[in-house]
Amino acid sequence: MNVSLRRAVLSALAFAVLPLHATTLLYNARIHTMDPDKPQVSAMVWGNDGRLEALGDAKDLTAKFADATKIDAQGATIIPGLIDAHGHLLGLGMARSQVDLVGANSRAEVLQRLKDWAAKLPKDAWLIGRGWDQNRWPEKHFPTAADLDAAFPDRPVYLERIDGHAAWVNTAAMKKAVKPLDGDWQPDGGRILRVGKRANGILVDGAVLLVSDAIPPMTPAQTREAYQLAFKEAISYGLTGVHDAGVSLKDFKVLQAMAKDGEIPLRLYEMADGNHEALAWLCSQGGHWADPTARLRMQTVKLYMDGALGSRGAALLTDYSDDHGNKGIFVTSPEDYRVAVEKAHGCHVQVATHAIGDRGNRMVLDTYQAVLGKDSATDHRWRVEHAQIVALDDIPRFAQLGLIASMQPTHATSDMPWAEQRLGKDRLKGAYAWQRFLHEKVPLAFGSDFPVESANPMLGLYAAVTRQDLAGHPPGGWYPDQRVSRIQAIAGFTRTAAYAAFMENEVGMLKAGMRADFVMLNADPLTIEPRQIAELKPLSTWVDGQVVYKAGQASTSK
Numbered sequence: 001m002n003v004s005l006r007r008a009v010l011s012a013l014a015f016a017v018l019p020l021h022a023t024t025l026l027y028n029a030r031i032h033t034m035d036p037d038k039p040q041v042s043a044m045v046w047g048n049d050g051r052l053e054a055l056g057d058a059k060d061l062t063a064k065f066a067d068a069t070k071i072d073a074q075g076a077t078i079i080p081g082l083i084d085a086h087g088h089l090l091g092l093g094m095a096r097s098q099v100d101l102v103g104a105n106s107r108a109e110v111l112q113r114l115k116d117w118a119a120k121l122p123k124d125a126w127l128i129g130r131g132w133d134q135n136r137w138p139e140k141h142f143p144t145a146a147d148l149d150a151a152f153p154d155r156p157v158y159l160e161r162i163d164g165h166a167a168w169v170n171t172a173a174m175k176k177a178v179k180p181l182d183g184d185w186q187p188d189g190g191r192i193l194r195v196g197k198r199a200n201g202i203l204v205d206g207a208v209l210l211v212s213d214a215i216p217p218m219t220p221a222q223t224r225e226a227y228q229l230a231f232k233e234a235i236s237y238g239l240t241g242v243h244d245a246g247v248s249l250k251d252f253k254v255l256q257a258m259a260k261d262g263e264i265p266l267r268l269y270e271m272a273d274g275n276h277e278a279l280a281w282l283c284s285q286g287g288h289w290a291d292p293t294a295r296l297r298m299q300t301v302k303l304y305m306d307g308a309l310g311s312r313g314a315a316l317l318t319d320y321s322d323d324h325g326n327k328g329i330f331v332t333s334p335e336d337y338r339v340a341v342e343k344a345h346g347c348h349v350q351v352a353t354h355a356i357g358d359r360g361n362r363m364v365l366d367t368y369q370a371v372l373g374k375d376s377a378t379d380h381r382w383r384v385e386h387a388q389i390v391a392l393d394d395i396p397r398f399a400q401l402g403l404i405a406s407m408q409p410t411h412a413t414s415d416m417p418w419a420e421q422r423l424g425k426d427r428l429k430g431a432y433a434w435q436r437f438l439h440e441k442v443p444l445a446f447g448s449d450f451p452v453e454s455a456n457p458m459l460g461l462y463a464a465v466t467r468q469d470l471a472g473h474p475p476g477g478w479y480p481d482q483r484v485s486r487i488q489a490i491a492g493f494t495r496t497a498a499y500a501a502f503m504e505n506e507v508g509m510l511k512a513g514m515r516a517d518f519v520m521l522n523a524d525p526l527t528i529e530p531r532q533i534a535e536l537k538p539l540s541t542w543v544d545g546q547v548v549y550k551a552g553q554a555s556t557s558k
Contacts, residue, residue, distance in 0.1 A: 022048045024545060025065050027058035029073035030524060033510040034080050034494050044078075046516035050544030054512055076539055077524040079490060080510050081240025081266075081517035082457045083497035085406050086385055086447030089244045089268070090251055091130075091164070092233065093226030094218075095451040099129030102162060106137050107147055110159075115151060126215055127152060130160040130451065132168060135310060135418050142193065145170050145201025158211060163452050165308035167208040169201050176214040189304075189331040191313070205307040205331050223254045224263075231265055235549040237456045238519035238538035241267040243406075243447065243501060245352070245385060246302040249277040259296040265548040267295055267517070269501040271302035271352055274332075275340035279349065287348035294515075294544075299502070300350040302385070303340055304331040306360030309388065309415060309422055314357035317391065321424040328357050334367070341371045350502075352383035352406065358391045358430065365397050376401045383445075383500060386411070389423065389431045398442040404500045405437050406445045409463035409489070410453040416469075416478045428479065434464070435482045444484075445500040446492030457493050461525060462534035464489035470534060486526050486533075516545035 027043040033055060043058035045065050054061055062070075099117040104110045110132055118127050134142055148157050148170035156173035160166075174181050181192050181199035190206025192199050203211060218226070234242060247255070247270050258264050272278035279301045282289065290297035307313020307329055312320055315328040331354075332340070344351045351368070355361040364384055372380065380402060387398070387405040398405055412432035420428060430436070437444055448460055462470075464484050467477035477483055484492070498508025507517050520539040523532065541549035 023053060023065050023068040024048075024071060025061055025068035026071040026073055026078075027062065029076055029078050029520075031055070031078045031510060032080075032490070032524075032526065034491060035509045035511045038511070044510060044516075046545040048545075050516055050546070052510060052512050052514055052516050055510060073520060077521045078510075078518050079521065079525070080494040080508055081519055081541065081543065082238050082493045083241035083243070083267075083501075083508065084234070084239055084447045084450070084455065084457060084493070085243045085445035085497040085500055086245050086408060087234075087242045087450045087455060088164075088246065088452075089230040089234070089242060090223065090226055090247070092451045092455060093228070093230035095130050096229045096233070097226065099127065099159075100131055101129050101159065102131035102133075104132060104136065107143055110143075111147070111151055114148075114157070114159075118152070118155065121155075123155075125155070126173075127155055127157045128159070128215070129157075130164075131162045132159055133162045133310065140418075142166075142202045143168055145174065145199075148201070156214075158215060160208075161311055163308040163310045165205050165313050166311040167203045167211060169203065169211050171201075173211050173214075174199055174201065177210045178213050179210060181210060188333065189329065191329060204311050205313050205329060220254050223251055224258060227255065227258065228263070231263075234455055235265055235541045235543075236538065237458070238521070238541050239266060239455070239457060240517040240519065240541060240543050240548075241269065241497070241501075241503075241507060243269040243271065243300075243445075243497070245271050245354075245449075246273040247271065247278060247298075248273050249281050252278055252281075252298065255296055256291065259291040259293055262293070264293070264295040266543055267503075267507065268297070269300070269503070270296065270298040271300040272298065272349075274301065274303055275336070275343060279340075279344065279347075282349055283343070283347035294506075300352050300383075301340070301344045303337060303351065303353045305337060305353050305355045305364050306330055306357050309356055309419065312422070314389065315360035315363070316357045316389070316423075316427075317359045317362070320422055322421045327359065330360070330363070334363055337363070338367055338371070341367055345371050345375070350381055350383070352385050354385045356386050356388045358389045358394070358427065361387060361390045362394055365394055365401065365403075368401055368403065369397075372401065378402070381500060381502065386449075387437070389427060390433065392430045392436070395430065395433065395436050395442070396440050398437065399440045404443045404445055404496075406447060406500060407432070407434065407437075407492075408447050408449045408453065409434075409460045409492075410448060412467060412478065412482075413463045413469050414453060416467075416474075432479070433482055434484050438484070438488065443496050443499055444488075444492050445497045446489070447497070458536040459534055460493065461486075461489045461536075462530065464492065465533065466530050470531075472531065490525065516542060518542050 044055040157170040191204040193202040288299040306315035495508040
């Protein structure tokens with residue numbers, strides 16, 4: 001057999017055993033692609049590899065892909081899969097198996113929820129909850145251990161504040177602390193509130209570890225179950241991706257096992273939890289690790305600079321307006337923070353830093369500038385998570401340093417009832433200042449910070465375009481000049497969120513060659529009344545061209 005004939009036979013045999021490339025055509029839809037070159041189409045086609053092949057007019061694509069499997073969208077609106085650029089998946093899953101204190105309007109309501117939950121627990125189990133917010137209560141001041149002791153004299157109680165930056169514990173829990181809490185000392189990066197020298201039951205930022213470290217750790221099986229709960233909730237909201245802001249190496253190994261078993265239905269962009277084991281492991285991988293399924297990757301470290309505004313832990317340049325003498329705290333010392341940033345830079349790891357207050361943000365900017373040096377002009381895409389209160393002259397520095405502002409629209413509408421009390425009017429000019437960042441051409445990636453806020457991105461879209469609560473207050477919006485357009489809001493949850501994860505060629509738009517990640521909605525977010533944006537419901541959520549969520553049904557695909 002001559003060479004040419006042999007090649008022809010081998011080619012024919014290879015063709016015979018390879019599966020034909022199946023395609024799917026979705027039509028009869030209003031598809032907002034978020035691709036500036038082709039913003040709206042009525043049909044799209046993807047292959048069995050989960051990548052889009054063509055988008056355009058339904059008639060043209062039907063003729064070109066005559067053998068494709070057809071899906072009639074029945075006039076539904078489709079947008080790219082939504083990406084939450086800052087959430088806490090394990091925290092979301094754990095919150096679903098603990099006492100939910102979100103929305104409690106008084107200490108009495110908190111206590112009643114705790115009593116109802118405790119009735120279902122074993123006698124010696126810790127009572128754990130999350131979501132209390134003293135700003136919702138009539139007296140608006142922190143509670144104490146005494147408020148819990150009468151109802152729970154023996155059972156240890158640990159209750160995380162809604163922002164995750166403070167804990168309310170009872171005396172039984174304080175007795176189990178890793179070291180005595182009374183005295184006149186304070187832990188690094190945290191604060192124990194006391195009456196005289198006696199701890200009163202409120203722990204802020206780093207101090208929470210003194211009690212939380214005494215709670216029995218979750219088993220890998222419990223961790224896996226918590227992640228499963230979080231995934232199920234996320235895809236039901238139309239999320240096809242989450243930037244998971246801080247994961248330990250132990251928990252990441254659980255995620256790796258889940259990815260291997262096909263149990264992750266959306267794309268997870270994991271951040272190592274500070275200068276610890278996960279960062280060391282990531283450095284050993286060359287600064288980047290990705291699962292073959294493209295559902296799990298890590299190339300970022302999440303660091304903390306300061307605390308939160310609600311617990312007065314955010315680091316401010318001048319005193320809190322409602323707490324003179326208090327400028328907040330650095331959760332990480334500037335020296336240790338610099339070491340961590342330098343380590344990440346040396347390992348080619350993207351840095352993402354939590355910074356709430358204007359002093360916290362300035363310290364991050366100063367450190368980034370010092371460590372990056374000439375590398376600030378490279379495609380590093382370092383991030384500031386929250387960038388919540390920023391001095392006006394610091395905002396242009398984000399663009400100068402090539403940074404991404406990772407912000408959460410619902411933080412503004414949650415904080416607006418009391419933010420002015422904390423900051424005064426002048427500082428609010430640089431608070432939740434979305435348009436000021438956009439004006440300086442700073443990429444704005446949107447998220448929710450769930451479970452601090454709801455994981456539902458529709459609430460984030462609504463808050464971004466209105467700056468109002470769900471009751472429509474205040475009329476016209478809170479500092480309405482900082483509202484964003486609907487396209488800008490969707491971009492924050494799609495294109496820019498993808499860019500913030502180095503995934504702009506994979507997801508964030510619906511475009512030939514990119515992944516078929518999209519959400520089918522019951523109405524068009526670009527045309528409905530603003531208040532209706534918050535009520536948008538996903539009819540289905542798709543990842544890699546497969547349905548992972550359908551309204552009224554269980555997940556149909558891994």
